[in-house]
Amino acid sequence: MKGPRSSSGGERELKTRVKTGKSRSLSSKLWLERQLNDPYVARAKREGYRSRAVYKLTEIDDKYRFLKPGARVVDLGAAPGGWSQIAARRVGATEGKGRVIAIDILEMDAIPGVDSLLLDFLDPDAPDILKEKLGGKADIVLSDMAANATGHRKTDHLKIMGLVEAAAEFATEILNPGGVFLAKVLQGGTEGELLSLLKRSFSSVKHIKPAASRADSAELYVFATGFRGQN
Structure with a gap:
């Protein structure tokens, strides 16, 4: 019909x-x-899947193939867990090959192949807790976090950029050399400090707008590869 x-x-x-x-x-x-x-x-x-956001990560990984089998992944602000679901399947954590650790201040239902930590990544002890849990450093740090919206565009932009800058600093503490950082950002003209930090620490930095991102959204993803290691 x-x-x-x-x-x-x-x-x-x-x-x-x-x-x-x-x-x-x-x-x-x-x-x-x-x-x-x-x-x-x-x-x-x-x-x-737990959220529509899985298709953003899937699209980015289909193009750049960075979620390699056996990789150790940290998913910041992971709840409800969509990105952790994709990461676990692609690195082989569901078969015991890679590792995925999901960090959030919110409790999250169990996901096959994912270890969840009820933890604020801004806690000064968080990097050491994570490295102990992993038995070393990570290969990939993911962040699809967004600060709670106020409805005021400029304020919301500053809040999310502050959050992703903190996530980038965290990534530089826990990544292995050659590691990858992927995080959500917003367009708005204050990305300079973040890009400066990333370009000092990674060999390649680019912005990506996956098709699964809503066309009217200001969100982008910053994709940094080839972590140079801590100075």
């Missing part, structure tokens, strides 16, 4: 609309509508 057609004769998609009630703000209504109509959200549910 064919779906409804527009007046021009072409098929049109039926979109779910959400009413604004007394307990739901307009911004909440728009967010919920976007989630309900997002094909990546529906696909993630069908395929058993």
Whole structure:
């Protein structure tokens, strides 16, 4: 059976609309509508993934092939665990080959092949705790973290950039030479300090906008490879 057609004769998609009630703000209504109509959200549910973000990591790794079998991966701010799911499968942690450690201040349901740590990576002891858990240093540090939004674009940009700069500093403490750092950033003109830090520490630094990122989003991913090691 064919779906409804527009007046021009072409098929049109039926979109779910959400009413604004007394307990739901307009911004909440728009967010919920976007989630309900997002094909990546529906696909993630069908395929058993915890978030649509898995397709961003999958797309980046399909192109650059950095999640190599046997690699040791640290996923910062991992909850709900979508990126950890992908990393565990690609490095072979589900078969006991690589290692994936997920760090978050939120509790997370168990994932096959993933060790979870209820830990704030900003804790001064976090690098030593992690290296002890790994039995050494990591090969890859991932961060899809975003600070809680205030609704004020400039403030939110500064918050997420501060978070990713801290994640980059953390990565330089726990990565093996040759290691990889992949993290979410926002466009907005304050990326200079982060790029300066990364270019001092990594041989290659680039920005990536995967197709799974929403077109109207300011998010990018910074991809740094060839960690030079600590001075």
